[in-house]
Amino acid sequence: MTQMPNGQSAQGKASSVPPVVIDGVSKIYRLRGRGSGTFTAVDNVSFTIPPGSAIGLVGASGSGKSTLAKMITGSERPTSGSIKFGDLAVENLSSSELRKYHGRAQMVFQDPYAALNPLHTVAYTVTRPLQNFLGMSAAQARDRVLELLETVGLTPPSQYAGKLPHQLSGGQRQRVVIARALACDPELVVADEPVSMLDVSLRAGVLKLLADLRAKRGLSLLYITHDLLGARVISDEILVLHQGKVVEQGPTKYVLQHPKHEYTMQLLDAVATPFAAVSAGPNH
């Protein structure tokens, strides 16, 4: 059995959450086939996620942001550099240590349609991490599942527990994915474009949920996106990744109001003009 806290002491754990220190991390893929060369997906990236903070990692497709996420959650190993989660060297974890680590660092995936097993009920999906990481019995887990569903706004929880993914909307599915990530009471959540597959009308709700959970539980959040509005709402600090390198970094509002790098400006330029014209949002 693992030595994790039993999930009851969710509040006020910010003090125990360790910082994540990413130091000079690179990932170089060797290309196969003709003209075998290399591809540098992440190039000498360094930053820190202070305990309880939310960092926005912004970049286009292919900028290396998902590769970075995978390295931070331990599913890829960096070619060079180090990733420290407190005293833990994430890049060197053995598979059994990695399993333990996943009880502390969880991921929310982009596609809620693909991230849930279509044959498993909501309750089963959320029960698994409780059993695997916290060693709960099925009976113990039952109440906790309902609590988690309530936390992510699937109310009344008893109505959702028995449902299969196909009976839920995209926003509801993403909430299940978030409930699953929260089940083992993680200290770090890496959310990889959690709202990009959702309708704009549902995005605000999921973003709000992530922000609330972070504030209430004191967990650290790495929020990966290409949507600057989401990054602005969620994160204290923003990193702009371009071709594997950090090209801009700073407090979110400041970076967005004073962009330096051309790529950041392009991203800002992609904001729909009707809303860019009224800078404080539509007049309501």
Next chain:
Amino acid sequence: MTLLDVKGVNVVYEPSRGTRIWSVRDVDVELKQGEFAGLVGESGCGKSTLGFALTRMLRAPARLENGVIRFDGVDVASLTGEALRRQRRNGFAIVLQSGMNALNPVRNVEHHFGDILKAHVRSGEHYPAAAVRRRGAELLGKVGLEAGVLGKFPFELSGGMRQRVSIAMALALEPRMIVFDEPTTALDVIVQKAVMKTIQDLQRDNQFSAILISHDLGIVLEATNRVMVMYAGRIVEDQPSKELVGGLHHPYTEALLRCYADPRAEEIHLAGIPGTPPDLSLPQSGCSFAPRCPLVQDICWKVDPPLAPLGHGLAACHVRAPSDKVPGAKAVAAKVAASKVAAT
């Protein structure tokens, strides 16, 4: 000149077992030659189903229940088989949401153009390979791709390039109307911007009528002249795009607008839209938006509001756009307005 005139279209999904779902309910649309209209709404509101109905792409279990779809004077709703196929030439085309995945993975791009061009040759005509190449290169040029793409296979192209190829394919038969069903949803924001620019340029240069279906009001407002907002299978607002930001609108439109803000703004409050859309397998009584509406009145639960004049367009709302056809609606609207004044 009116190119498309749609009256009373209803689409129902009728699975062999399970419940029927009324996906599109009593929709009227009129589209002028060269007009670029947007169709926005949440997932499941019936916007894609309507787009499919207009281009006669519905397949079982979906069925066009009733309604007239007059395209350039011809009721295409009643066309079948060969007559429908002929109508597609110089008629209408659709660019699909997953258009980027709609290409055959084991055929090169040239083959895709050949398929379309050869399938629609008039009897006695012949489309030689050289002509396919020439026309293919010309079409690729229109969407900003080089002729060299003709020889490529889909896996050799990026998502944005694949979507451009499917737009080029839609242009192949010189349609007078193109329905774009979420053409950029799966793309990166910057690529999305570039593809939308291409669509706008093509529409302006070729003057075809277009309907842009999207859940993203921002994209629609930027590209189109006119926006139709759809909710629970009905069009609830129809306004010129430039009139939509600001002013009073259908409460659902207003809620959609509150989902946007400029990330550079000093303060940001994103509201989202609480609640969920109604279950369309159940009969709807009153206004479908009533359970989520901040302005809801007694009348809203009883009478489904018809489209009535609001601002520069139409809206279906007892409070914002009371209709003469609904007895008592004007009085309710006046009461709400009065209470607002009293509150301020």
